[in-house]
Amino acid sequence: MWEALAFRAGHNAAVVALGCIVFGLAAGAVGCFVLLRGRALIADAAAHATLPGIAAAFLLALPLGLDPRALPWLLAGGAVTALLGVVAAHALASSGRVKDDAAIAVALSAFFGLGAVLLSVVQALPVAGQAGLSGLLLGRAAGMTAADAATMAAVAGIALGLLLLLRRPLAALLFDPLQARLAGLPAGALDAALLGLMLLVVLAGLPAVGLVLVVALLIVPAAAARLLVVRLPAMVALSAAFGAGASHLGVALSASAPGLPTGATIVLVALAGFLLALLLSPRRGLIAAFRRQAALMAAARAAAR
Amino acid sequence: MSPAPVPLPLPALSVRGLSVAYGREPALWNVTWHSPPSGLVAIVGPNGAGKSTLLKAALGLVPRLAGEVRFFGAPLAAARRRIGYLPQRAAIEWDFPATALDVAAMGRYPRAGWFRPLPRAEREAARAALAEVGLADLADRPIGELSGGQQQRVLLARTLAQEPDLFLMDEPFAGVDAATEEAILAVLHRLAEGGRCVIAVHHDLSTVPRAFDHALLLNREVVAEGPAATLLSPENLARAYGGRLRAPG
Structure with missing residues (x-):
């Protein structure tokens, strides 16, 4: 594990680790804006709605003569259905007949269900390479090539760059959508x-x-950072660092124990960090709140005597 | 050669035949009104009279069925920089990670540009706007930790930082204590003395005659308009509120 953390576990592992770090940076930074805009559920629906696109891209690649395992091709397929899922949720919600959260849940389950069916079709095919698809469900850094990591870093890097440009x-x-419109x-x-x-971060x-x-990875680092700092630039920087750290540590941990799913490990590392922030934040932490309450109660009792 | 004619000052806000509906119910019907070019103007009327809707429709924030709007004789797009809008405090997400100074500084971005850091002079202008509303000491305080009255004044500071000629304010005194109301009124009076126009949706009829210069009495349609000191006559109030209110004072 220490070799993996220090990028000394071989060339491929080092490239994969770097790709995951760039992803963690982008997820932490973009996540702040997703969280503050109240888009966490939409992000989850978009992620689940990538599945039918990924499976369909795999199926389409065979007659088209493309490599069905090529990550950019699979991600492009996932992007199409993720967009469709978001549009479907939005259309359903703005029809006014279903509440927002219900509309999002309907879109999520419809697209994920369709994806699961398509995935079972793919897995019944007598071709090689379907194993890679189930890796996209729970994450499998061990199965990633250097080219996969480069794709991942490129997509995440584009998201990070655009975010920096558009941050103000x-x-x-x-903060105030009406005022933003009035400002032109x-x-x-x-x-x-x-x-x-x-969507780029999800892909x-x-x-x-x-x-x-x-x-x-979009929500947990951002929520932890919000507990610790009071200004947006600091929140974005801290969340990005936290996302990168959790990705790096999670990949290294999962590499040290074969069979550990990478995604779940990364998320558990991030959650541990979030719990620490929730307990220990000086301004918004549970311990600080408890101590303030206790001090107030003591003062109130003293005043009543 | 005859001397060039002195142009008459244009109304700060001018609406003609404005109608707005939410669903089936009309919120405003065929409103035609020309504000004075400057001074303090109150928009009063019962709940659901369309007071806030008038401001929002003028600014293009809600769709209008019909009608024409001019700011200083120009359409909205050409007058954007000259207009400042103060929203209701409840319309803002106060858990947003920002300090009082950050919010005031947002008033400077439209002129400073969105794609570079705010220059020091612009940041100082935002700080001066905070000082004007009496919040200089709280510049670095997170907005979520401010009291309701302080939050209202931070929003006012943001609007002041825009340095507009016309201020449209949606209930600037809602939910603030008497001291904050006086502080805000003092700022508004300074603006009016400086030749600016302030149009405020207002609820407290008793302060209209002494605090405002001009008033518009609205109940989906224009009921009456004129000098604030005399507009709220028993007859006008009965027409707007349906005989449930007596004249203030």
């Missing part, structure tokens, strides 16, 4: 851009974290 207009939109900002386009950034996270848990 996006912050204005998050294209609120609809910015909202769509944020959705796009979220980048599939090989290592998997579509079932990737939303955790």
Whole structure:
């Protein structure tokens, strides 16, 4: 494990670790905006809705003569159905006949269910390489090639770069959407851009974290950072660092114990960090709140005597 | 050669035939009104009279069925920089990670540009706006830890930092204590003396005659408008509120 943490577990492992770190940075940074915009459920629905696209891309690759295991091809398929899932949830919610959370749940289960059926079709095929697909469900860093890691880092890097460019207009939109529109900002386009950034992070996270848990890397570091700092730039920086650290440590841990699913390990590491922040944050932590309450009660009792 | 004619000052806000509906119920019907070019203007009327809707429809924040809106004689797109909007405090997500100064500084971004760090001079202008509303000492306080009245003043500071000529305010005194109301009123009076126009949706009829110059009495349609000192006559109030209220004072 220490070799993996110090990038000394071989060239391939080092490249994979770097890819996961870039993903963690992007997920932590973009996650702050997703969290503050209240888009956590949509992010989860988008992640689950990648499955039918991935399976369909695999099936389509065979007659087209493409390599069905090529990660960019599979991610492109996943992006298409993820977008469709988000659009379906949005259309259902804005029809006014179902509440937002119900609309999102319907879209998530419909697309994931379809994906599971398509996946079983793929797994019954007498071709090689379907094993890679189930790796995208829960993440399997051990099975990643250097090219996969490069794809992951490129997608996450694009998301990170775009976020840095758009961070001020996006912050204005998050704090006060009406004021952003009045200032002449294209609120609809910015909202769509944020959705796009979220989607890029979800896609980048599939090989290592998997579509079932990737939303955790968007939300958990951001929520932990929000507990610790009071300004957005600090929150984004801390969350990005936290996401990168959790990815790196999680990949190294899962490499040291064969059979440990990478995604779940990364998420558990991130959750441990979140729990520490929840307990120990000086401003918003549970222990600090308990101590303030206890001090107040003692003072009130003294005053009553 | 005759001297160039002095142009008449244009109304800060001018609406013609404005109608808005939420669902089936009309919220505003055929409202035509020209505000004064400057001074303190109150929009009063019963609940559901369309007071906030008038501001939002003028700013294009809610769709309108019909009607035309001009700011200083120009359409919204051409007058954007000259207009500042103060939303209701409840419309803001106060858990957002920002300090009082960060929020005031947001008023400077439209002029400073969105794609570079805010220059020091712009940040100082935001700090001055905070000082003007009496919050200089709380500049670095997270907004979630401010009291309701302080939050209202932070929003006012953001609007001041925009340096607009027309201020549209949606219930600037809602849920604030008497001291904060006086502090905000003092700022508004300074603005009016500086030649700015402040149009505020207002609930407390008793303060209208002494605190405002001009008033618009609204109940989906224009009921009456005129000098604040005389507008709220028993007859006008009966027409707006349906005989349930007596004149203030």
